[in-house]
Amino acid sequence: MTNRVILAYSGGLDTTVAIPYLKDMTDGEVVAVSIDVGQGGEDMESVRQRALDAGAVEAVVVDAKDEFAEEYCLPTIKANGLYMKQYPLVSALSRPLIVKHMTEAAKEFGGTHVAHGCTGKGNDQVRFEVGFANTAPDLKIIAPARDFAWTRDKAIAFAEEKGLPIEQSKSSPFSIDQNLFGRAIETGYLEDLWNAPTKDVYSYTEDPTLNFNSPDEVIISFEDGKPTAIDGKPVSVLEAIEEMNRRAGAQGIGRLDMVEDRLVGIKSREIYEAPGAIAIMIAHAALEDVTVERELARYKRQVEGKWAELVYDGLWFSPLKRALDTFIEESQKGVSGDIRMVMHAGNCNVNGRRSNTSLYDFNLATYDEGDTFDQTLARGFVELHGLSSKMAAKRDFNL
Amino acid sequence: MTNRVILAYSGGLDTTVAIPYLKDMTDGEVVAVSIDVGQGGEDMESVRQRALDAGAVEAVVVDAKDEFAEEYCLPTIKANGLYMKQYPLVSALSRPLIVKHMTEAAKEFGGTHVAHGCTGKGNDQVRFEVGFANTAPDLKIIAPARDFAWTRDKAIAFAEEKGLPIEQSKSSPFSIDQNLFGRAIETGYLEDLWNAPTKDVYSYTEDPTLNFNSPDEVIISFEDGKPTAIDGKPVSVLEAIEEMNRRAGAQGIGRLDMVEDRLVGIKSREIYEAPGAIAIMIAHAALEDVTVERELARYKRQVEGKWAELVYDGLWFSPLKRALDTFIEESQKGVSGDIRMVMHAGNCNVNGRRSNTSLYDFNLATYDEGDTFDQTLARGFVELHGLSSKMAAKRDFNL
Amino acid sequence: MTNRVILAYSGGLDTTVAIPYLKDMTDGEVVAVSIDVGQGGEDMESVRQRALDAGAVEAVVVDAKDEFAEEYCLPTIKANGLYMKQYPLVSALSRPLIVKHMTEAAKEFGGTHVAHGCTGKGNDQVRFEVGFANTAPDLKIIAPARDFAWTRDKAIAFAEEKGLPIEQSKSSPFSIDQNLFGRAIETGYLEDLWNAPTKDVYSYTEDPTLNFNSPDEVIISFEDGKPTAIDGKPVSVLEAIEEMNRRAGAQGIGRLDMVEDRLVGIKSREIYEAPGAIAIMIAHAALEDVTVERELARYKRQVEGKWAELVYDGLWFSPLKRALDTFIEESQKGVSGDIRMVMHAGNCNVNGRRSNTSLYDFNLATYDEGDTFDQTLARGFVELHGLSSKMAAKRDFNL
């Protein structure tokens, strides 16, 4: 059987040179797969052509933006999925989607291997490889950067040796991964944790320390946890994210500077921008506060933390992740209504909510006329609520 | 035995009139206890005199600001104690402190009853009464507002009937509770969840939608989770909170507008301001990200949620709260170092951290020269990390 | 509108006398509802006739054994639902079922009130009343034993006064609640925790300290968590429980003597017998060990504890319980196969399991021929698995 390597192809120098390299290495053929998850940059047809020029036997290009929004970003919104309470899982979300499409390409084109460009100290190698273990366990995995110390310098040397017509762009000081849900930046000088990010790090967001002309008030509507309209205009999830990336980004919302716990056991400094994700998730959480019952809400907060850790840790397809998904889906029934927020200078503040499925009851809550809460019930409640603790206190404090 | 009522005394009209009322009601005496937890307002000596004038047999005034900061606010900082991930427990923290001092007063002055002014639909009745159940289970509790529908109008009528020399201030539309850790505001028109707060609601914070002249950069230093210096100047916890209230408040930081789940089962709309609490807790959490080991950090996030719920629910003295305290205290060993933040227009953004007890290892994290991470280890890790999920996928997806 | 009380009617003296009592009290009519959940005793038609004789305007009898087994016991089996790790929730399961049928009767017969016989210090009042709050929040609830101190003695006096033809059985020293999933016994002398239960307490189980002739080997088969066959013979869930009640009971399996934490805040001593429930749940859990992936299994153990607490606490219909149900249901996919157990003298020991959906892989597990586990992967795994802890140890232990 001919070796056929399904390569996650970005169009950049490293993966372009990887095409002849993988052909040599496996004595086989390479199928380049490029997925549009909203990363921007050049058009996908150019990317496809470059792969073929570099020797790929097939080059597949997939516009997966809608799928990414509906199947990966939306569950994250419903889960309030923030790793370490902060990071909306941007890169961790795109990897399982890419895995899925590479697996499909492997079936279509008779792939025997899959190849990715990740190093051995990051999270993405795990997300790719555990992903393949869960979708195509028989495919062999090639990770040149990790297993063969394949670096940019080696790629250039290899290209020159082979006489490949590559264009050497100026080496960027930034290592960037971006998609429609956000943007991740690592760069050398930030490895000193005391250094602040410089302005050129950012691209999706304005500088929140500038003076802004006026706040931007927005109303986001949800149905069962899904964003369905912005300022009354119906939107798809993709449109909601794109629109909020634009508007929240313009107000400097969604920047993160954090030290995070990688799955491989080390801590690393990361800069993120995720204006749309953060703005939508703030609105979603505020709507949950109005529409989700207290005990469910309390438990869901624990589930959310675990869900985010699993996704971060590359376990998107795992049985536990799937079981938590059913819990979260059930919790979203009734998370419907409108959230009004004021966005300004890096802030995104909720100041109004309305919902037909609200659990807020004016007549129970009000201290004014119309009060229906029977206060005489409270005495018994308080007494029994505290009884077990009271018994313990009598013993422990000798009362 | 003479009835002696230990009254939580604020100095306001309601509790002043409550003094003769409670004397009548119990055919006994009243001891007024007033605790300074940084709520501001008139000086405590005037408060004390007013209680005596109104007929209290004793009037006790306690400056508990330092105790409140060290024994109640600091554990909250260490716990990242935010109810529903947002609210730093402002009122929930002062109640157990007040209970403790009222219990001490009861011992000193031979109290037989304790009295508080809470209604039957809020959380504070629970915090008071479960508190007393845990510190002085034999004292009888009187809650006139709840159990005898004692209202402001009744208080005024009673005062007039008794010829008490009260001064009727203009009735405020706001119901406010404040202390050095923050400020809580409820008011009638906000009971419509779609209404936005008006500017006059706020007192601790500037309006973040104004234009601010310049960002305020601050460095907060911690030792084992405790804030110990600001911009290099040593501070007590009380000083840290006061200083950050001032500086973060001036930048519009720490406003909250939320719908929260009360212990009595209803949802209610609350406005909070807690500039110092929020700013210090952001810094503290960022330092934990650098100094707390991953698995401990992941578990602590769940503990934090539970801790905040217990404190919110009035269980400050409960056995579970005390056991979680030991966990949290242990977790804070090594949470030492400096966090640099930029405060501006409602934002409080960490952009630098340094620590002698950091778990960040440049040589493991860097992609540049000096890298000591052995990438060949990753392959085995990834494979076994994903093995159990892979086995399940083979079965569940028929692979 | 005529008052109509829907009464949970057992057929015993107390609830029989309650019929005229409730008519008097409400100046209305009484509809008696009796549910067969496998509690045994007299036939339901006699029960029905007695209610009518005592003055009920309608008397409804429902054979709900199958429904109870499928809709209440089966979820408990899937959840390994043991309160305090021990008690299979026997009484807590029947209450929501009774509530459901009483609610239906209220709809059919125009009920305005519901009545139950529970006291104010047990759990069942909560299960009934929270149940009604969740199925028929507008019905008024009457709890004579709790709210009007309606006791057996008062019932007898009332019957004599009214000249009701009651038959005074000898007062039993035991308070018993039983159904097909088990039997709960409370009795005065066991309120001294040092007293051991006497033999006459038990009815579903043989004395396990006797000598038994021979062990009973049984094979229970499951499909997706549901028991479907015993020793190869297909069974309904009801049949599975009945058959295992008989066989496990004959071997003295399923007795519990525990001190339990009631919802109202007190600890109480309880004796339970649940031979079928315990035997089936042991088999079910053993099959999960073979068929549920590790991380899902670890998390499910926490969910199980919460699920059992919610059901014990009367929150069967609550949003959190319903969301946990979806998690548990998802977890049961693939919990299919056979478990072989030896039952003898109070023991129920699993000694064999086979499953087509097993996640056990002989070739990975074996140390003999056929081993396919690649041991070289372990080194990398071990190193990275321990890396974050190692970094912390270096700091904390000055290594």
Added chain:
Amino acid sequence: MTNRVILAYSGGLDTTVAIPYLKDMTDGEVVAVSIDVGQGGEDMESVRQRALDAGAVEAVVVDAKDEFAEEYCLPTIKANGLYMKQYPLVSALSRPLIVKHMTEAAKEFGGTHVAHGCTGKGNDQVRFEVGFANTAPDLKIIAPARDFAWTRDKAIAFAEEKGLPIEQSKSSPFSIDQNLFGRAIETGYLEDLWNAPTKDVYSYTEDPTLNFNSPDEVIISFEDGKPTAIDGKPVSVLEAIEEMNRRAGAQGIGRLDMVEDRLVGIKSREIYEAPGAIAIMIAHAALEDVTVERELARYKRQVEGKWAELVYDGLWFSPLKRALDTFIEESQKGVSGDIRMVMHAGNCNVNGRRSNTSLYDFNLATYDEGDTFDQTLARGFVELHGLSSKMAAKRDFNL
């Protein structure tokens, strides 16, 4: 510097032959370290002499039985530490103790390497190596069985080649690890999960399917969670375990047949015997039911599961394990008193408990004379306990 290998030395053939093998391999010296954790077998002095005869430059023998009982078994008792709710962590407990003593030997004798005999598919390699990473991160680790495929056959061939005077015992079909807390057995035919264990597998316990003459009633006393007396006779923890191993073992208590989730991702079949551990832990848990407050008890059950997983996973020295230890230690205050159990034919049934620190209150619990529970409190409690769920039901069920 001379290479010096600190070898975990059992005295058996494999580790005896490993001594010259490791000398060859490292061109250095070997220090044999043998720890008595109650595994029985030959006396430690013979073991020591054999190591020296085989060429060890030093041979250290440590009687660590008391230390093992106090520092490793006791925390497990307090934690009710059962992996997968069943397995009392027998082998997982001895590994960190051995690591600790090997680390001390390395310091004393200038060790540069440590060596253990574990394979690459079990848990013990992880426990050893993560242990060393946490106590002596600079030592190099040699695992011949895993990294050099060092097998029994190779050991024998090597011994013959080197002319070592070894005694070839008959190869046992069982792979056994045992200590005073229990015994673990793996063997080829049990790798078929449908096969039942044969009688010769067991050594610590009698066959529970035999007929036993008479039940053995025992009273175990605890102070703050620690077993301190048996039938009134004061005991150390070591003595408690040894005594209960004898008595519970004689009644056939403590056998386990389970399929367990290994850390390396596979499921494996394991047989355990732990009569003393199981009997003491049953008593301990029953005493907790009487002495630990409800909410603390509920939370502790989750902590227990996590604690057991961490210990099983080799993370004894990890920061999270240490923080959970403080929680558990705090929870044990007041876990004092006597538990009476009847042991018979594999059963260990609690039937009496008494404690001066009990939270059981007869006067609150009793339905007889002396009842002090105020039942009128219940109505308010029930109503507010169920209120949030009621609001949700109204919405979700259209009530």
